[in-house]
Amino acid sequence: MTTSRAHAVSVGEPMDRVDGPLKVTGGARYSAEIPTANIAHAVIVQSTVATGRVVSIAAAEAERMPGVLTVMTPRNAPRLPAQQPNPPARRVLTLLQDDVVRYNGQPIALVVADTLEQATDAAHRVHVAYASTPPLIAMDAARGRRYQPTASMGRTPDSAIGDVAAGLASADVRIENTYTTPIENHNPMEPHATIAMWDGDHLTVYDATQYVIGDRDTVAKTLDVLPENVHLLSYFIGGGFGCKGSVWSHVPLAAMAARVVGRPVKLVLTRRQMFGPVGARPLTEQRIALGARRDGTLTAIRHESTSHTSRFEDFLEPAAMQSRMLYASPNIATAHRLVKLDLGTPTFQRAPGEATGTFALESAMDELAVALGMDPVALRLKNYAETDPENGLPWSSKSLRECYRMAGDRFGWANRNRQPGGLRDGDVLIGHGMATAVYPTNRGKASAIARLSVDGAGSVRGLVQTASQDIGTGTYTVMTQVAADALGLPVDRVRFELGDSRMPPSPVSGGSQTAASTGSAVHVVCTALRQRLAELAVGDDDSPLHLVAPDDVRAAGGRLYVASDPSRGETYEAVLRRHPDQALVATMDAAPGEEKKQYSMYAFGAVYAEVRVDRELGEIRVARVTATYGAGRILNHKTALSQLHGGIVWGIGMALEEETLVDTRTGRYINADLAEYHVPVNADVGTLDVTFIDEDDPHVNPIGVKGIGEVGITGVAAAVANAVYNATGVRVRDLPITLDKVLVATRA
């Protein structure tokens, strides 16, 4: 039995967000907004040095201040069991168990008071003395201490096929350069926020998280509580982008404080506290060598990336991974190295690896095209990978050729400026550049529960639940669509719920995998429920479908019917009325199988950018970006477009604005607020034109989706950098491309 495509299929439709009305009316409650009686407020005191030890903490003055309930320090904080690895990535937390300082901004005390103002005031009166030595913050000083990390997300840090040295030696044209990207902070609109409350041994936590189940498990392990005694809730999340994919110190600290004061405790990080203790994209230095024959055929690709991590934990930005698979070449070598700095541990940020890695690789490809005197698109087509160069596997689907063509046509690439500095509009230099976008298709095991029941008005409704997250991406909406189609119900008769650890588990909303993972579970369980309903009907002599073969039964709009004769059928209500005792409820898992051993799975895209650079001022404006993506089935063309627009906007920020500045003497963040840490505003974003190539990919997962949360940022910084070169003749290999880096040359 299959759902008739002729009837009201909602998947793909640009449906409005089901949570839209709640969001625009303020009815959507984020974790810090959950009404909680008798709540106390916690404020973290952070270290002001980056290394050494806390020698003393004078808390007496703060403790005497009005409303202050406790000042939690390493002296009086509850003792915790030794830490264990935390899913999905090990994160070493600092939970007031010792006096060691590992980075500037580390939590060293927690003030809890009746009001936020009292706690904030008292936190300033906690006097701390340190014994500290100068930190190692600057990459220049650390470069000599590179080391090879262990595997990153199951992949080896180094790779080699063929003989890169021989490939470079035999090349007609070679380029070799270093590209650098700075530390970048996530800055979701909603900061990290936690409410924790105890009822005996039971802990309830409202938390801003990308991973409800992982958060619950980490909190339970950290505090030595049974997971079933921790109830973790996260209904609405104001952006994650990776920083909410791990549990950071403030979450267990809130629970510890709630235990100490015997009241619910709310702990919301300030914007400034979002810089340091909750991860960032690490800085990268990427060395790329490319060799090619005169006709553009790549004879070698070498990509070596160094990124920073903390002293106490390895986090790798896997920036060279995409260079293993993006272009065909007999000789490809990649390597990843780490250096330890006295900073907090970095973490995943939107397209970790691909965002930074495509800046380097796609800039290098542009430089090679210039060196060859070749069109940059033609160079990429010349080296188009028909199979995955890393492992020889076929692609599950790949529409990159069509992406180059469609976006190129829409952009007008054929009429582009071909001569750096050759196109002017008064004092403005106009440039055109392009790059390839790529992101792997990921999937994890997920489960969901679905229920069909008759409401008070006598209509059959579906309720579907899983402990997933909607980090602003549209999970509530697209899962409602997937469930409605599989149940054969209109979307307004389906309710989809998430964000509660007592629901069946779903994986982390990271790696762009939620639609693929959770969507597959929703699809499978709802399909099973619809089939059970059909079996009830065909087995029932009172049904017009009696003895029809189940495969010939169709379902749509809350009605079952015969494929060959749609007039023969009955409503779900009619079936359930005759079977009131039938529990139409099911819980099912959906997990990836062996498909990744048979196919290589990626979303691809092509990005074209036009920039306008002021000759006198060096000011760079992105006038327009045109991009086309092949990302499997698009579940909702409206929310999908928002994801790609958001990714491209972030790419523009990465290209021109974003840079976390750290004082190398102290390890202190210099621009830790949204006034000084620049992200694009509307005036920074020109016209965006995003389209999709429809892909019917039967291999990736049961619903054919590849994920779209991250591919949008990839390639954008390179497309902008390549356009800046085309406009000015200045090649900037160091992000962000600020006006000082192009000014001297454009004025010459």
Ligand code: MOS
């Ligand atoms: Mo995304 S950086 O995998 O949350």
